[in-house]
Amino acid sequence: MFDQEKALITAKIRTYLAQEGIRDAQIEFRQIPFSGEWGLAVPLFPIAAGEARSGKKVNVPQRAAALAEGLQAEFDPEALGLSHVEAVKGYLNLYFSTAEYARRVVDTILTEDGDYGRGADKHQTVMVEYSQPNTHKSFHVGHLRNVILGGSVCRILEFAGNEVIRANYLGDIGLHVVKWMWNYLKNHKGEQPGEDKTHWMNEIYAEADRLFQEPENEAEVRALYARWNARDPEIVDLWKTTRQWSLEGFEQIYDLLGEHFDRIYFESEVEDSGSELVEQLIRDGLATDGRREKPVFIDLDAALGTEDEYRVLVILRSDGSSLYATKDLPLAIQKFEEYDLDRSIYVIDVRQSLYLKQIFKTLELLGYDWADKLYHLAYELVNLPGNVTMASREGTVVLFDDLVAEATSRAKQIVESKNPELSQEAKDSIALAVALGALKYTMLSRDNTKVVTFDWDAALDFNGQAAPYIQYAHVRAGSILRKAGSDLPEEASFPADLEKTEVDLIELMTRLPAEVQRAAEDLRPLVIANLAFDLAKGFNDFYNTCQVLNAEPDIRAYRLRLVAAAKQVIATSLNLLGIDAPNIM
RNA sequence: GCCCUCGUAGCUUAAUGGAUAGAGCAACUGCUUGCGGAGCAGUAGGUUGUGCGUUCGAGUCGCACCGAGGGUACCA
Numbered sequence A: 001m002f003d004q005e006k007a008l009i010t011a012k013i014r015t016y017l018a019q020e021g022i023r024d025a026q027i028e029f030r031q032i033p034f035s036g037e038w039g040l041a042v043p044l045f046p047i048a049a050g051e052a053r054s055g056k057k058v059n060v061p062q063r064a065a066a067l068a069e070g071l072q073a074e075f076d077p078e079a080l081g082l083s084h085v086e087a088v089k090g091y092l093n094l095y096f097s098t099a100e101y102a103r104r105v106v107d108t109i110l111t112e113d114g115d116y117g118r119g120a121d122k123h124q125t126v127m128v129e130y131s132q133p134n135t136h137k138s139f140h141v142g143h144l145r146n147v148i149l150g151g152s153v154c155r156i157l158e159f160a161g162n163e164v165i166r167a168n169y170l171g172d173i174g175l176h177v178v179k180w181m182w183n184y185l186k187n188h189k190g191e192q193p194g195e196d197k198t199h200w201m202n203e204i205y206a207e208a209d210r211l212f213q214e215p216e217n218e219a220e221v222r223a224l225y226a227r228w229n230a231r232d233p234e235i236v237d238l239w240k241t242t243r244q245w246s247l248e249g250f251e252q253i254y255d256l257l258g259e260h261f262d263r264i265y266f267e268s269e270v271e272d273s274g275s276e277l278v279e280q281l282i283r284d285g286l287a288t289d290g291r292r293e294k295p296v297f298i299d300l301d302a303a304l305g306t307e308d309e310y311r312v313l314v315i316l317r318s319d320g321s322s323l324y325a326t327k328d329l330p331l332a333i334q335k336f337e338e339y340d341l342d343r344s345i346y347v348i349d350v351r352q353s354l355y356l357k358q359i360f361k362t363l364e365l366l367g368y369d370w371a372d373k374l375y376h377l378a379y380e381l382v383n384l385p386g387n388v389t390m391a392s393r394e395g396t397v398v399l400f401d402d403l404v405a406e407a408t409s410r411a412k413q414i415v416e417s418k419n420p421e422l423s424q425e426a427k428d429s430i431a432l433a434v435a436l437g438a439l440k441y442t443m444l445s446r447d448n449t450k451v452v453t454f455d456w457d458a459a460l461d462f463n464g465q466a467a468p469y470i471q472y473a474h475v476r477a478g479s480i481l482r483k484a485g486s487d488l489p490e491e492a493s494f495p496a497d498l499e500k501t502e503v504d505l506i507e508l509m510t511r512l513p514a515e516v517q518r519a520a521e522d523l524r525p526l527v528i529a530n531l532a533f534d535l536a537k538g539f540n541d542f543y544n545t546c547q548v549l550n551a552e553p554d555i556r557a558y559r560l561r562l563v564a565a566a567k568q569v570i571a572t573s574l575n576l577l578g579i580d581a582p583n584i585m
Numbered sequence B: 001g002c003c004c005u006c007g008u009a010g011c012u013u014a015a016u017g018g019a020u021a022g023a024g025c026a027a028c029u030g031c032u033u034g035c036g037g038a039g040c041a042g043u044a045g046g047u048u049g050u051g052c053g054u055u056c057g058a059g060u061c062g063c064a065c066c067g068a069g070g071g072u073a074c075c076a
Helices: A003-019 A045-053 A060-074 A098-115 A141-160 A175-187 A197-211 A215-229 A233-257 A267-283 A300-304 A324-338 A350-365 A369-373 A400-418 A424-444 A467-483 A500-510 A512-522 A526-545 A553-576
Strands: A039-043 A082-088 A091-096 A125-129 A163-170 A263-266 A296-299 A312-316 A343-349 A374-379 A382-384
Touching: A003 A039, A003 A060, A003 A091, A039 A060, A045 A060, A060 A082, A060 A091, A091 A098, A098 A500, A098 A553, A125 A141, A141 A163, A141 A233, A141 A343, A141 A374, A141 A382, A141 A400, A141 A424, A141 A512, A141 A553, A175 A197, A175 A215, A175 A233, A197 A233, A197 A400, A215 A233, A233 A424, A263 A267, A263 A324, A267 A296, A267 A312, A267 A324, A296 A300, A300 A312, A300 A350, A312 A324, A312 A350, A324 A343, A324 A350, A343 A350, A343 A369, A350 A369, A350 A374, A369 A374, A400 A424, A424 A467, A424 A526, A467 A526, A467 A553, A500 A512, A500 A526, A500 A553, A512 A526, A512 A553, A526 A553
Parallel strands: A125 A163, A125 A343, A163 A263, A343 A374
Antiparallel strands: A039 A091, A082 A091, A296 A312
């Protein structure tokens, strides 16, 4: 935002340093940590250290302090539109004119509106593959982290200036599907899914999984698997019908979560190309065909001359049936055939790190020059208290719909107490926004590499550092603007003696553009989650110390604009997390 | 054995190599409303797992160790 000023300041510093016999110094700008007022800091440590390295005998901290003081004497603050300049502990601190800075920030936000913080078009196309559920099975809290993380990463990448293609990859074939069909034919023939399709699908699957433990049942399932492999038309039809139910169930969940996909891949659609690729790999001598005693595998360490690093990748079972690797290889190729991708990101949990490393390496060995554009975005699991892994087999799962129902019911109570006069419909929709916001924030406010321990009370605690607090700040801002009635003042000048809470709020708002870039660069929604909370806290501090509606006309005018700007930035940051910013709650 | 990730306040967690390690829960004190609970203000809480190293400067980078979790050829 202050590029012109920075250029002028940089030139001035260079001139001074040249007099000191220092050339080609890198001038960097930082934030000044504490700021009752604010400005830019220039650390002189790197420059002093540079002198030391070039052989000059200097004590770095002392020299940095001396340079800062020398520079301070050189600066005429007014000529640069600065309020004052200080030399502190080796830093040159340049303070902006408070009123001017504040006005510029707020004007910029209100002019750019929802585009404030958006990065310039990078001309980069990024595919993000996420969610990847298995059809005919449940959707639990572990799956939720993937969808929420992937969805937020997509929004952030897009807003940062990338073109994003959202991809999903569904496990629509395999033993789990056959088990499901077996149980359906045997115990549920003719039944239709109810309102909640995923829940219903999962009940049949869970039952099938239990019954499968019995040897005679297992034999029946295997027999059905053989019919499936022979593409028995009756079974294929059943598969198509039931898969569709699953898809519709997932669609319900994605709608609820506000997610959509541009391209959906199915395991079934890459199975054949996978088999062909395996044959090709054997012909090329890269893969070893050990059938029937052993599988088809690639000894990556042998191929690369590494030891215990890439291990062995099995690409086809000894009985000729396919594995994940059989299908992930052709899928990667297909993605690059269909799209001109600059990056291809896989949002998959951390346990598959080695596996993906092997897949990427294999594609490199196959000679695909885009292999270095593949990236595994690993995230840790969601566990239950006591470090219990969520596994449907053990029955230790928290199902998605149960969780949403509980969260919504708790949110409803809050809405009831705050706004009893609203219509039931309005209450329901607000409760849902609050409930989903709370769940999403719980998932996104932890670093990707950290295990989330799912605790009902913590996830549903709407106080403190949680989405409802942020949403509430947005509502309060909206309420002030609504009560102010007529249109927002088109312009307003800011006074020099702004309250500290006003200054702090404005500074937080200036951080959005840079934080968006950082979040996109590191694929870390956490960065935005933190900023959203800080903004809400900043706004509440402002709200508690500054009157808006009852203030003098001049003050009222600029504060109304400040409130509108804060509302905008909070809404944008929530949007990047996939969280609704309601106007009433 | 080897590889990856994590270790920060009682708990959950933040911190582009830069200034006094920042929050939220829980705790404690006070105020308001009121006792089937909430809001606000404040207080307290830290040898950043341990030890070396790189650096003017390390929670952050490197190495080693300790601890937890995960992975390591036909599971996903």
